[in-house]
Amino acid sequence: MTWRPRGLRARLLVAFVLVTVLGAAAAAWSSAGSASRALVDSTQRRLTETVADQVAAVAPQLTYPPDQAALDRLRAAAGPNTLVTYRDLRSVDGADTGLVTEELRGAVRDRGRLVTQRIVTEDDTPWLLVGTPVVATSPDGARTPSGIEVYAVRDLSEVEERIDGLTESAIGTAALALPLAVLLALLAARGVLRPVRDLRDTARRLTAGDLGARSEPQGADELAELTVTVNEMAASLQASMATMSRMQADARRFAADVSHELRTPLATLTAVMEVLETAADGMDADANESARLAITETRRLVRLVEDLMEVSRFDAGTARPRVEDVDVAAAVRDCLRARGWLDRVELAAPAGIVALADRRRLDVIVANLVGNALRHGGPPVRVRVLADREQVWVEVTDGGPGLPEEVLPHVFDRFYKADAARTRTPGSGLGLAIALENARLHGGDLTAGNAEGGGARFVLRLPRHGEDA
Amino acid sequence: MAAILLIEDDPLVRRGLQLALRGHGHDVRTADTGEDGLRELRASGPDLVVLDLMLPGIDGFEVCRRVRESSAVPVIMLTARGDDFDVVGGLEAGADDYVVKPVQPTVLDARIRAVLRRGTGSADGVRVHRDLRIDTTALTVTSRGEPVSLTATELRLLLTLSRAPGRVFSRQQLLEEVWEHDYLGDSRLVDNCVQRLRAKIETNPATPEYVQTVRGFGYRFGPL
Numbered sequence: 203m204t205w206r207p208r209g210l211r212a213r214l215l216v217a218f219v220l221v222t223v224l225g226a227a228a229a230a231w232s233s234a235g236s237a238s239r240a241l242v243d244s245t246q247r248r249l250t251e252t253v254a255d256q257v258a259a260v261a262p263q264l265t266y267p268p269d270q271a272a273l274d275r276l277r278a279a280a281g282p283n284t285l286v287t288y289r290d291l292r293s294v295d296g297a298d299t300g301l302v303t304e305e306l307r308g309a310v311r312d313r314g315r316l317v318t319q320r321i322v323t324e325d326d327t328p329w330l331l332v333g334t335p336v337v338a339t340s341p342d343g344a345r346t347p348s349g350i351e352v353y354a355v356r357d358l359s360e361v362e363e364r365i366d367g368l369t370e371s372a373i374g375t376a377a378l379a380l381p382l383a384v385l386l387a388l389l390a391a392r393g394v395l396r397p398v399r400d401l402r403d404t405a406r407r408l409t410a411g412d413l414g415a416r417s418e419p420q421g422a423d424e425l426a427e428l429t430v431t432v433n434e435m436a437a438s439l440q441a442s443m444a445t446m447s448r449m450q451a452d453a454r455r456f457a458a459d460v461s462h463e464l465r466t467p468l469a470t471l472t473a474v475m476e477v478l479e480t481a482a483d484g485m486d487a488d489a490n491e492s493a494r495l496a497i498t499e500t501r502r503l504v505r506l507v508e509d510l511m512e513v514s515r516f517d518a519g520t521a522r523p524r525v526e527d528v529d530v531a532a533a534v535r536d537c538l539r540a541r542g543w544l545d546r547v548e549l550a551a552p553a554g555i556v557a558l559a560d561r562r563r564l565d566v567i568v569a570n571l572v573g574n575a576l577r578h579g580g581p582p583v584r585v586r587v588l589a590d591r592e593q594v595w596v597e598v599t600d601g602g603p604g605l606p607e608e609v610l611p612h613v614f615d616r617f618y619k620a621d622a623a624r625t626r627t628p629g630s631g632l633g634l635a636i637a638l639e640n641a642r643l644h645g646g647d648l649t650a651g652n653a654e655g656g657g658a659r660f661v662l663r664l665p666r667h668g669e670d671a
Numbered sequence: 672m673a674a675i676l677l678i679e680d681d682p683l684v685r686r687g688l689q690l691a692l693r694g695h696g697h698d699v700r701t702a703d704t705g706e707d708g709l710r711e712l713r714a715s716g717p718d719l720v721v722l723d724l725m726l727p728g729i730d731g732f733e734v735c736r737r738v739r740e741s742s743a744v745p746v747i748m749l750t751a752r753g754d755d756f757d758v759v760g761g762l763e764a765g766a767d768d769y770v771v772k773p774v775q776p777t778v779l780d781a782r783i784r785a786v787l788r789r790g791t792g793s794a795d796g797v798r799v800h801r802d803l804r805i806d807t808t809a810l811t812v813t814s815r816g817e818p819v820s821l822t823a824t825e826l827r828l829l830l831t832l833s834r835a836p837g838r839v840f841s842r843q844q845l846l847e848e849v850w851e852h853d854y855l856g857d858s859r860l861v862d863n864c865v866q867r868l869r870a871k872i873e874t875n876p877a878t879p880e881y882v883q884t885v886r887g888f889g890y891r892f893g894p895l
Contacts, residue, residue: 465751466681469773473687476776477694504773522755526858527887536854562855 210398211391218387219380226379230372238365245361246330250318253332253354256280261336266348276336276352285353298329302353306333314347320358328358397425401432413440458514464507471500502630509632513616516639523560523643525668530555530564530594531587537568538585547572551587557594557666563640564664567648568596570633571660575600579658589666593646596662604652613650614638637662672696673787676717678708678734679749680726688721691776697783705729709737712744719783722766723749724757735764743822745786749774762863767824768850769857785851786823798833801894803872803881805833814872824849825868828861832882832892841889865890 260279264272273293277286283296301321309317316334323329331353338348400417407415416436419429475497482493515521531551538544568585575583579600588595605613612618617631634650641648646664653659675697679685682703689699700715702708705726712720720738724731735746748769750757758769767786770779798805804813810826812819821829828849832840840848846856849864865884869876883893 465773466684470681470683470687472773473684473691473776477690480694524755524859533854540853565855 211388211395214391214394215384215387218390219383222379222383222386223376226376227373230369230376234365234369234372237368241365241368242358242361245358246318246320249330249354249356250316250332253280253352253356254316254334257334257336257352261348262339264336264338264348264350266338268348268350273350276350280352280354283355283357285355286350287353288348288350296355298355298357299353301329301355302331302333306331306353307351309333310335310351310353328362330356330358332356394425396420397429401425401429404432404436408436408439413443454514454517457510458518461507461511461514464503465511468500468504468507472504475500506630506632509630509636512636513632513639516636516643521639521643523563525558525560525644527556528559528561528564529553530557530559530589530596530664533559533561533564534568534585534587534596537565538572541569541573543572543576546576546581546583548582548584551585555587555589555594555666557589557664558668559644559664560640563643567637567640567662568598570637571596571598571662574633575602575658575660578602592666594664594666596664597659598662599653599655599659600657601655602657604656605650605658610650614648672698673718673783674698674700674715675719675721675783676700676702676708676711676715677721678702678705678726678731679721679723680704681723684723688776688779692721692780692783695776695780697780705731705734708734712738712742717744718787719745719747721747721749721779721783724761732760732764735761735766739765743820745823747779747782747786758857758859762859765822765867767822767864768860781851788827788851800833800836800881800892802874805829812872819871821868821871824864825871828864828868829872829882832890836892839885839888839891845889861890 256279257276260276264276268276268288268291270291270293273286273288273291277284277293277295280286283298285295285299285302286293301323303319303321306317306319309319310333314335316332318333319331321329321331333351333353336348336350336352337345339345397417397420404415404417413436416433417429419426419433478493479497482490482497485493512521531553534551535544535549538547538549572583572585575598579602581601583598583600586595586597586599588597614634614637616635619631634648638648641662641664644664645668646662648663649661651659651661675692677685677688677692677699679688679701680703685701685703689701692699700711700717702711705728708720708722711717722731722734726734729737731748735748738744738746745767746765748757748761748766749772750761750769751772761769768782770782795807798807802815806812807830812821812826812829828845831845831848842858842861843854843856845861846852846858847854850856850860852860865882866876869879869882872881873879879893881893883891885891
């Protein structure tokens with residue numbers, strides 16, 4: 203499993219983790235918030251009630267107007283960190299009573315009842331300030347403010363710590379959800395990604411030509427539908443390809459069979475043509491001409507069938523080069539000499555260029571190129587043999603008008619006739635196609651173009667050390 | 672003018688070749704199956720056999736092998752062009768040469784005459800090399816005193832090579848001199864014939880003493 207930051211898996215994972223963390227954090231934050239609010243409220247109520255109860259317990263025993271001793275007594279009853287005032291009299295205990303704000307005092311004086319205030323000092327300590335007036339109850343039951351005010355300062359740090367603890371445990375719980383979320387995300391990603399990857403692999407195999415590749419659809423979701431569709435597409439493609447290649451193979455086999463069947467009667471005809479040729483001299487003019495026509499056309503037919511069979515062998519992939527060390531210049535010269543072309547061709551071929559080649563096929567190529575140049579091009583026909591360490595080139599140029607632009611892409615096509623008037627040439631129309639196939643069989647190639655002077659220029663390139671070099 | 676046995680199953684091709692070879696002055700007997708051909712061979716004792724490889728019953732390769740078991744008569748095969756399987760198989764079965772169908776009678780006639788032209792160059796008497804004795808006049812070869820039966824082609828190859836001991840002949844040269852082929856001759860003819868010749872005259876054909884291979888060039892006659 204490869205990790206791709208931009209992949210579907212990564213995106214799914216990130217989304218899952220984000221949702222989980224946000225959800226868990228929100229839940230933790232809200233539950234911790236409400237829990238801490240409840241905790242603060244209850245603590246505050248308890249502290250306030252304690253102060254109020256203590257004050258209420260002592261208040262009836264006070265004398266009015268109170269003296270300093272009475273205030274001290276009251277303050278002692280109310281516990282530490284308490285300030286008791288009566289007009290200018292003050293009774294103080296604890297260092298933190300300075301925290302009592304003027305605001306609180308004002309509120310106590312104005313409202314005449316118990317008031318609380320929460321403050322946070324600069325060192326982040328939370329405090330609860332409780333202020334209450336002492337109410338004197340006269341013998342007739344009437345309640346009047348006595349002018350004594352009690353201010354108690356209570357430390358809320360402990361509560362704060364407990365709230366922090368709550369928050370921490372909430373975060374801890376939320377954090378526990380994180381690996382779970384990753385696991386779930388991976389599982390979900392796998393569930394989604396496996397069919398996607400299967401499909402991708404199948405598509406790759408199809409692209410590579412393995413038309414039998416299929417994916418197994420899983421479940422009944424959209425991905426399964428896509429898989430089924432892809433399978434159907436592949437099946438239809440495979441069927442079309444099979445039909446096409448069968449038709450192609452049939453056509454090729456037919457050509458091969460036809461050529462093969464033609465060969466037997468042609469063998470008979472070829473055998474008797476010489477007898478006929480000898481006898482033709484003694485015939486009358488019409489019979490003689492008929493005999494000569496039959497002979498000429500039989501030879502054409504033989505050549506055509508041989509070329510067709512050669513093409514069939516290339517198509518069937520059964521053509522095999524029989525390579526040996528060949529002196530290319532000598533081979534070209536032999537080829538020209540055997541056909542009586544040495545006088546009509548300017549040959550520039552340095553001796554000693556040896557290449558690994560099939561002698562017969564090289565002869566076929568050169569004979570075809572030079573034959574074409576002599577027939578269709580104009581003089582001078584030049585043949586040059588060039589070589590470097592790895593390659594050898596045989597270049598055939600003529601002094602004719604050259605190949606028209608529109609003809610160039612088709613010169614190697616089978617039965618392509620550049621000029622309708624030239625349909626009756628001695629060639630089979632397969633010569634250049636066969637020459638090209640022969641060049642490729644050697645691991646080389648054959649190219650057509652025009653020389654700078656304007657004539658046609660064919661270049662055969664062959665590797666000197668065989669196909670694998 | 673030679674007595675030729677033509678073994679070919681197709682009646683029209685058979686008749687056509689018979690007419691054409693007769694036109695070149697040969698006396699042609701025919702057979703339409705391998706079995707028939709072998710019978711005819713024993714009965715008439717031709718100078719040369721022209722053998723089609725595609726035959727009903729026993730095929731041309733088998734016919735060639737059976738001919739070689741009892742006779743040194745030259746065999747020329749008729750094969751399809753480009754059918755290397757046929758060529759290799761036929762040569763291994765002991766054929767002397769092959770032509771490709773459809774064959775021009777002139778070409779076939781030239782091959783027939785080449786195969787039958789035994790005495791090459793001047794008959795210069797007897798050449799003796801260690802245990803090998805070549806009589807260029809009587810056209811006989813003996814090894815350790817025992818006569819060796821060589822086909823016309825094998826004999827001609829041996830005569831050509833032994834004419835100039837130590838001289839290296841390329842396959843092309845041998846094809847031209849022994850088989851009288853043009854520049855497109857098939858070098859497998861040479862290699863195959865060399866192997867058969869070695870099997871007959873060498874004490875140990877794997878380490879030849881008389882017909883030596885010169886790697887990358889061809890063959891020469893030894894010992895030097």
